[in-house]
Amino acid sequence: MKALITGGGGFIGQMLAKRLVDRGDEVTLLDIAFSSAGLGPLAGKVKTRTGNLALFTDVLDAVRTVRPDSIFHLGALLSASAEANPISAYHVNIDGSFFVLEASRLFEVKRVIYTSSIASFGPGVPDPVPNEFDQKPTTIYGVSKVFTERLGEYYHREFGMGFRALRLPSILGAGRGGGGASAYTTYVIDKPARGEPVQVWCEERSRIPLLYVDDAVQGLVSVHDAPEAKLTRCSYNIQGFSPTAREMADAVRARIPKAQISFVPDPKMQAIVDSWPRALDDTPARNDWGWHPTIDLSGTIDRYMAAARGSA
Ligand SMILES: NC(=O)c1ccc[n+]([C@@H]2O[C@H](COP(=O)([O-])OP(=O)(O)OC[C@H]3O[C@@H](n4cnc5c(N)ncnc54)[C@H](O)[C@@H]3O)[C@@H](O)[C@H]2O)c1
CATH class of the missing domain: 3.40.50.720 (NAD(P)-binding Rossmann-like Domain)
Known part of the structure; x- marks a missing residue:
């Protein structure tokens, strides 16, 4: 093709x-x-x-x-x-x-x-x-x-x-750019993986679907x-999983105990994030063409960190 x-x-x-x-x-x-x-x-x-x-x-x-x-x-x-x-x-x-x-x-x-x-x-x-x-x-x-x-x-x-x-939903992976308000979901993994502090621009309760x-x-x-x-x-x-920003930070901290993650909400970014769904029902995609995500939050963070270190 x-x-x-x-x-x-x-x-x-x-x-x-x-x-x-x-x-x-x-x-x-x-x-x-x-x-x-x-x-x-x-x-x-x-x-x-x-x-x-x-x-x-x-x-x-x-x-x-x-x-x-x-x-x-x-x-x-x-x-x-x-x-x-x-x-x-x-x-x-x-x-x-x-x-x-x-x-x-x-x-x-x-x-x-x-x-x-x-x-x-x-x-x-x-x-x-x-x-x-x-x-x-x-x-x-x-x-x-x-x-x-x-x-x-x-x-x-x-x-x-x-x-x-x-x-x-918000897509996670090494190499993602910063043009989206959902990019906090990438930075909260990426910066600690590089030993850098990260300020998350939305509140800990914020929850959007990820993949x-x-x-x-x-x-x-x-x-x-x-x-x-x-x-x-x-x-x-379609979607994969749907953690809060706090749950993401905790999952990163479980792997990098010294991770410096703070929450400093930006009202404009928070408003964009709050305008989105918390989770999507992807039943028609599953029924019609066999959609099934294979990678959960833990798998995502592990793969992301491996890719960021150049080992995947
Ligand atoms: N990344 C996510 O979390 C996410 C979530 C939902 C939907 N999407 C959608 O997926 C698509 C790809 O997203 P991405 O994360 O790869 O974004 P990206 O910013 O990395 O890629 C978009 C590309 O479009 C190009 N582009 C912008 N303006 C252009 C123009 N005028 N002419 C030609 N090219 C132009 C950019 O140079 C860039 O390479 C987008 O349509 C985005 O809306 C992304």
């Missing part, structure tokens, strides 16, 4: 690319910029293209040139960056999604897999949130996720496009590969 990954230079994009390359797929990464540190283990194994999702010409040109069978549409401004730059977020996350779907229609891309988010739900939702529930986000990031889900469903209905979206990046990548590949006949819908909740 020929795959194009938008936002392919990012955290999940690179991990997904590795998984696809390992199974023999031909992968091109599209991103607005690639890290000067290079592509690490992906170097020489994937093609790269620089392009701006907010420009239809860049997206069209990438899809016309690569002619992918499938697009994994990951490119976006993440939650905190989007709230700080709502106009850019509109152009990248909303216009960009339209451009990816329209280019996919024009060049007959068979499947478009999209990374939606828990942020597509607004505050005041049940715990856990059912797969089908009002999506009334209060952030531009969340609005952009709902927009893309609904537009993808329209392309599926009108043009038969294989659009599939996963509502991802280790290897499971997230497996979810994206599995939903991509699932036969159309098995799917009862286009957009699926």
Whole structure:
């Protein structure tokens, strides 16, 4: 299979690319910029293209040139960056999604897999949130996720496009960037693993659903590969586990007794985190295409620390 990954230079994009390359797929990464540190283990194994999702010409040109069978549409401004730059977020996350779907229609891309988010739900939702529930986000990031889900469903209905979206929880793993308000879940492991103090920007009681990046990548590949006949819908909740910030800190302290973890809530970040669900019900994903996360909180912290030390 020929795959194009938008936002392919990012955290999940690179991990997904590795998984696809390992199974023999031909992968091109599209991103607005690639890290000067290079592509690490992906170097020489994937093609790269620089392009701006907010420009239809860049997206069209990438899809016309690569002619992918499938697009994994990951490119976006993440939650905190989007709230700080709502106009850019509109152009990248909303216009960009339209451009990816329209280019996919024009060049007959068979499947478009999209990374939606828990942020597509607004505050005041049940715990856990059912797969089908009002999506009334209060952030531009969340609005952009709902927009893309609904537009993808329209392309599926009108043009038969294989659009599939996963509502991802906060994804943990070495190499994750800091653009999301949920990134505290990474820093609370990463900094102690490096012997550095960490100030968590939300309250100890804060609880959001999490998933280790290897499971997230497996979810994206599995939903991509699932036969159309098995799917009862286009957009699926998935999650792994759902600890409080305090429980995460305690699990880190159990491994690194000298860890310096303090809680210094930032009202803006707390408001974003509080606008998200505490947990997601992912029963339809389990029933339709066999979703099953394999890595719990302990496994996540152990793997994260091994990866951060370069031993995994
Ligand atoms: N990381 C998480 O916890 C999480 C949770 C839920 C959903 N998601 C979604 O998963 C996707 C990937 O997230 P990630 O953690 O890998 O983020 P990331 O920031 O590491 O990757 C996003 C990539 O998009 C690229 N990008 C931004 N603007 C662009 C533009 N105008 N044109 C082209 N590329 C552009 C960035 O350069 C970056 O490489 C995003 O859609 C995000 O909303 C992530």
